[in-house]
Amino acid sequence: MLCKLSLVLVLVILITSCGGTSRIKWSLSSRNLPEQYKLNHVPFYPQQKYQCGPAALSMALAWAGVQVSPENLVSEVFTPSRKGSLQSAIIASIRRHKRVAYPIASPGSLIDEIAAGHPVIVLQNLGLSWYPVWHYAVVIGFDLNKDNVILHSGVVSQKHLNFKVFERTWARSNFWGILVLPPTQLPADAIESKYISAVNGLERLGLWKAAAEGYKTALNHWPDSFLAHMGLGVCYYELGNLKSAESVILDAIRKFPTEGAAFNNLAQVLMEQGRKCEALAAALRAVELGGPLEEHFKSTLEEIRNK
Numbered sequence: 001m002l003c004k005l006s007l008v009l010v011l012v013i014l015i016t017s018c019g020g021t022s023r024i025k026w027s028l029s030s031r032n033l034p035e036q037y038k039l040n041h042v043p044f045y046p047q048q049k050y051q052c053g054p055a056a057l058s059m060a061l062a063w064a065g066v067q068v069s070p071e072n073l074v075s076e077v078f079t080p081s082r083k084g085s086l087q088s089a090i091i092a093s094i095r096r097h098k099r100v101a102y103p104i105a106s107p108g109s110l111i112d113e114i115a116a117g118h119p120v121i122v123l124q125n126l127g128l129s130w131y132p133v134w135h136y137a138v139v140i141g142f143d144l145n146k147d148n149v150i151l152h153s154g155v156v157s158q159k160h161l162n163f164k165v166f167e168r169t170w171a172r173s174n175f176w177g178i179l180v181l182p183p184t185q186l187p188a189d190a191i192e193s194k195y196i197s198a199v200n201g202l203e204r205l206g207l208w209k210a211a212a213e214g215y216k217t218a219l220n221h222w223p224d225s226f227l228a229h230m231g232l233g234v235c236y237y238e239l240g241n242l243k244s245a246e247s248v249i250l251d252a253i254r255k256f257p258t259e260g261a262a263f264n265n266l267a268q269v270l271m272e273q274g275r276k277c278e279a280l281a282a283a284l285r286a287v288e289l290g291g292p293l294e295e296h297f298k299s300t301l302e303e304i305r306n307k
Helices: 050-064 070-076 087-095 107-115 163-171 194-206 207-221 226-238 242-255 260-272 278-291 294-306
Strands: 036-038 102-104 121-126 134-143 150-153 156-162 175-181
Touching: 050 070, 050 087, 050 121, 050 134, 050 150, 050 156, 050 175, 070 087, 087 102, 087 107, 087 175, 087 194, 102 194, 107 121, 107 134, 107 175, 121 163, 156 163, 175 260, 194 207, 194 226, 207 226, 207 242, 226 242, 226 260, 242 260, 260 278, 260 294, 278 294
Parallel strands: none
Antiparallel strands: 036 134, 102 175, 121 134, 121 175, 134 150, 150 156
């Protein structure tokens, strides 16, 4: 089978965990930012009791082109025993709706994303460290003149909250924030490993078309990304588009001639097309290159020989 390199995705903390309160400076004065910025295309849905998670998620999904009511998201994200929604459930729901869940974890990144036109779901503790009151809101803007962020929060649309107050409540979740992006769009804070990991979440759910779009977006920005090449090749293979899979993998081999995983995947794609001699040569080359996946490469080689 195609060999997919494992991507470790460390995004989720339990809603019951209590984050630290160390302060991080906003450092806004040195940024080339407008004095005021507000996203005007993020709808507002007032939350029902304990339903801030579904409401915040519904708003962010709507901005990303997915129309689903908060009521229809309750079964996906709400945990009755906790009277709230886990971050893991929020992320899983974003992926189920074929959108990229991209994490952010600092005030600077949040401001950059808002300035780029991306709303951000944040988790705040509106209570105390020893008596948390967890709450999801959607940041939609800022006002530097008044030192405010602007949020859709609870039952209040376009709520203005002082930077320091917001930072204090947000810091208690270790600055947990998530973007909801169409797979054709990059975050402003585009870090290759983080974005590939986020797209890989779609692949793990078998959402091959959405994942392929995400990997193509990555390759447009990072044309020499080995993981994006491999991911896109896997998606094309799973979609039955063997010629496109072969083309992407060959491009990866040209750029990364010592990566056995690329030769292993090429061997599988060639074998699926009935090109056994070429497949055998590619599989032999993968075994020659070896590495931590050598046993997998040997298995592919044996499978081709048996056929």
